Amino acid sequence: xxxxxxxxxxxxxxxxxxxxxxxxxxxxxxxxxxxxxxxxxxxxxxxxxxxxxxxxxxxxxxxxxxxxxxxxxxxxxxxxxxxxxxxxxxxxxxxxxxxxxxxxxxxxxxxxxxxxxxxxxxxxxxxxxxxxxxxxxxxxxxxxxxxxxxxxxxxxxxxxxxxxxx
Amino acid sequence: xxxxxxxxxxxxxxxxxxxxxxxxxxxxxxxxxxxxxxxxxxxxxxxxxxxxxxxxxxxxxxxxxxxxxxxxxxxxxxxxxxxxxxxxxxxxxxxxxxxxxxxxxxxxxxxxxxxxxxxxxxxxxxxxxxxxxxxxxxxxxxxxxxxxxxxxxxxxxxxxxxxxxxxxxxxxxxxxxxxxxxxxxxxxxxxxxxxxxxxxxxxxxxxxxxxxxxxxxxxxxxxxxxxxxxxxxxxxxxxxxxxxxxxxxxxxxxxxxxxxxxxxxxxxxxxxxxxxxxxxxxxxxxxxxxxxxxxxxxxxxxxxxxxxxxxxxxxxxxxxxxxxxxxxxxxxxxxxxxxxxxxxxxxxxxxxxxxxxxxxxxxxxxxxxxxxxxxxxxxxxxxxxxxxxxxxxxxxxxxxxxxxxxxxxxxxxxxxxxxxxxxxxxxxxxxxxxxxxxxxxxxxxxxx
Numbered sequence: 001x002x003x004x005x006x007x008x009x010x011x012x013x014x015x016x017x018x019x020x021x022x023x024x025x026x027x028x029x030x031x032x033x034x035x036x037x038x039x040x041x042x043x044x045x046x047x048x049x050x051x052x053x054x055x056x057x058x059x060x061x062x063x064x065x066x067x068x069x070x071x072x073x074x075x076x077x078x079x080x081x082x083x084x085x086x087x088x089x090x091x092x093x094x095x096x097x098x099x100x101x102x103x104x105x106x107x108x109x110x111x112x113x114x115x116x117x118x119x120x121x122x123x124x125x126x127x128x129x130x131x132x133x134x135x136x137x138x139x140x141x142x143x144x145x146x147x148x149x150x151x152x153x154x155x156x157x158x159x160x161x162x163x164x165x166x
Numbered sequence: 167x168x169x170x171x172x173x174x175x176x177x178x179x180x181x182x183x184x185x186x187x188x189x190x191x192x193x194x195x196x197x198x199x200x201x202x203x204x205x206x207x208x209x210x211x212x213x214x215x216x217x218x219x220x221x222x223x224x225x226x227x228x229x230x231x232x233x234x235x236x237x238x239x240x241x242x243x244x245x246x247x248x249x250x251x252x253x254x255x256x257x258x259x260x261x262x263x264x265x266x267x268x269x270x271x272x273x274x275x276x277x278x279x280x281x282x283x284x285x286x287x288x289x290x291x292x293x294x295x296x297x298x299x300x301x302x303x304x305x306x307x308x309x310x311x312x313x314x315x316x317x318x319x320x321x322x323x324x325x326x327x328x329x330x331x332x333x334x335x336x337x338x339x340x341x342x343x344x345x346x347x348x349x350x351x352x353x354x355x356x357x358x359x360x361x362x363x364x365x366x367x368x369x370x371x372x373x374x375x376x377x378x379x380x381x382x383x384x385x386x387x388x389x390x391x392x393x394x395x396x397x398x399x400x401x402x403x404x405x406x407x408x409x410x411x412x413x414x415x416x417x418x419x420x421x422x423x424x425x426x427x428x429x430x431x432x433x434x435x436x437x438x439x440x441x442x443x444x445x446x447x448x449x450x451x452x453x454x455x456x457x458x459x460x461x462x463x464x465x466x467x468x469x470x471x472x473x474x475x476x477x478x479x480x481x482x483x484x485x486x487x488x489x490x491x492x493x494x495x496x497x498x499x500x501x502x503x504x505x506x507x508x509x510x511x512x513x514x515x516x517x518x519x520x521x522x523x524x525x526x527x528x529x530x531x532x533x534x535x536x537x538x539x540x541x542x543x544x545x546x547x548x549x550x551x552x553x554x555x556x557x558x559x560x561x562x563x564x565x566x567x568x569x570x571x572x573x574x575x576x577x578x579x580x581x582x583x584x585x586x587x588x589x590x591x592x593x594x595x596x597x598x599x600x601x602x603x604x605x606x607x608x609x610x611x612x613x614x
Binding site for chain 2: 003043047049050051054058062065066068069070072123126127136140144
């Protein structure tokens with residue numbers, strides 16, 4: 001677990017994530033791991049499910065809490081697990097995604113915008129090939145998540161499709 | 167027409183014609199060759215029961231639960247019964263078809279999740295063909311993985327997921343009972359008939375609840391699970407064997423396959439999964455034991471001869487998840503360094519020492535309990551894993567979480583987990599390792 005926790009914290013801290021003190025931080029971590037596992041760091045995958053503010057993984061929450069001390073102790077540790085070369089493209093893409101999300105709808109929290117992106121990807125994975133996925137997602141999201149009812153979903157569909165093949 | 171099969175836990179279990187045909191599939195028969203508890207028989211010699219028996223048992227409990235709900239006053243409408251009865255029974259029967267050999271030991275080593283793999287098998291191999299024509303494979307695979315969204319991206323009623331995956335699911339009930347009966351240990355002997363008789367479906371999400379008079383029984387089940395984990399599954403001897411097997415598995419990627427490699431094998435040879443069982447693992451261990459050049463040869467020989475690394479040192483702590491646990495983390499860094507051969511003065515070298523850890527959550531919702539965000543939709547977690555309680559006599563409009571009730575033991579313990587970190591070594595170096603770790607703990611100010 002320690003090795004895995006170290007990797008988890010190393011990856012998240014590259015985007016200033018990892019802490020679990022506030023709701024915003026917890027949401028950020030969940031959505032960051034989900035998105036990163038889909039755009040190029042597959043070994044971070046956890047079983048995610050569609051909760052009220054999902055996709056969400058209880059197992060990931062457990063690991064994140066257990067790994068909190070790693071952030072505190074990193075400077076003291078004798079062991080290190082550097083970011084792997086294979087992670088760099090995904091981390092760069094994720095940084096670009098965050099940069100785009102910070103610019104649009106500035107009145108909304110970053111973690112909420114990440115929730116929408118993650119929701120789009122999650123639903124896209126579950127819509128059979130051959131269907132009009134954007135249309136199905138446009139129909140499903142306001143129905144399943146009322147707080148996104150008045151959002152411009154096309155904007156977020158467009159952003160999501162840059163990083164993940166819908 | 168149905169078939170009755172003797173079962174040492176329930177007396178008899180009953181299967182209809184389609185189910186009888188299904189259990190004849192080679193992937194289901196394979197479960198006879200997957201021991202329910204992996205290497206536990208080395209500690210408890212009677213622990214020889216298998217996943218085949220367990221799968222029939224889970225199917226049986228699901229039938230009992232659904233029979234209970236034939237009384238519509240308990241909350242399941244006729245329409246919902248018609249819609250979900252058969253899918254739930256098939257999911258219960260097939261829920262372990264994706265299990266790896268030696269159960270969770272090899273699954274962890276291969277980086278697999280048996281539910282997800284089982285779902286993949288149902289959708290991509292011939293085992294999915296055992297389902298009757300009116301049953302959708304995707305539906306069954308989603309029930310097995312506990313997917314909340316159903317077809318057409320609609321949300322399933324909660325009880326559907328909860329009967330398959332929650333603190334109160336049929337899988338958990340059966341394994342606690344079955345392990346207890348077979349091993350000869352009383353801790354897992356839960357009041358399953360009382361629990362099922364107390365089932366109600368209520369609330370806006372159609373939650374599976376228990377009546378409040380069953381609170382002590384539900385507490386008993388949570389406690390039973392913890393007792394079985396601490397006394398049986400996470401016992402130091404069983405843990406030692408698991409650590410050794412995991413090490414051998416991971417250290418021989420050319421011999422023991424990963425999840426993706428298994429999928430490739432199945433694509434080339436449909437019968438591969440049939441033969442990938444406990445016997446396959448033991449045969450590979452025998453090959454390794456004869457190869458003096460293989461660095462895991464020693465552990466392979468030990469496993470074949472029921473010898474295990476001895477416990478040299480351990481740290482056990484019950485702690486709430488919100489606690490950063492610096493003490494435990496320092497111990498983990500220390501033991502991780504031992505595993506990696508980081509300490510030149512360590513008496514035992516790689517191949518003579520293993521460090522590993524295990525966690526026993528009191529409840530599946532321990533993280534949420536720990537941070538006090540139970541049922542808060544703003545936190546985004548609706549907690550279908552939890553045990554919910556309904557009470558007509560207390561006039562509750564909506565069910566309440568068991569963990570919030572002051573009369574419940576789960577209220578005291580729910581947010582905690584037992585973290586166990588251990589160092590094992592060969593017998594000859596056990597005392598030296600104990601002294602070494604003690605000294606390191608003193609140096610690093612670790613309480614143990």
